[in-house]
Amino acid sequence: GENVEQHPSTLSVQEGDSAVIKCTYSDSASNYFPWYKQELGKRPQLIIDIRSNVGEKKDQRIAVTLNKTAKHFSLHITETQPEDSAVYFCAASMGYSSASKIIFGSGTRLSIRP
């Protein structure tokens, strides 16, 4: 079955700098890669996703890149702000099927230093 590995497990960056979180997946059939943000004590919330027919997607300060050949994808956050502090989870799925399930990475705790 699918396995998703996420690095680093913790990341601390200066406010205003960029943060990059990387994930690899094992199943080449996976075609949907969402990223979730989970603030302390709150539910995971989808912040951006990418499908396998594109290599990059951007939404304001957040971007995700996908390399299908290498089976890895990354989350990039630019101009980081204090409210970006949270745990970020990557995930992979053979989506678009009611039988599809999302496999999550282990999470990255991002801290933004003032």
Place this chain on the structure above:
Amino acid sequence: EAGVAQSPRYKIIEKRQSVAFWCNPISGHATLYWYQQILGQGPKLLIQFQNNGVVDDSQLPKDRFSAERLKGVDSTLKIQPAKLEDSAVYLCASSLEFSAYEQYFGPGTRLTVT
């Protein structure tokens, strides 16, 4: 639109006791998921329903966990008897039929087994 509802939000029980969690998905969402999230880890899928049928329960510890989704709407997850290692947050999520693309999570139930 109302989000995914879960209750209770917190539960403390002793080992070997039983406990039940309730979830009400977003109206119109045919697919419902139960996840277990142990502290410091990503959510792990326990069971997935499509309407009132089970699609995937391969990671559900069936000797002690059970779940049902009568009438294809609300769902309950039960643990009997509970073990110390069941301490976790139990997240319910839902998505539109035939699409695992966007899962919406509930606030979760934090279970502590002492």
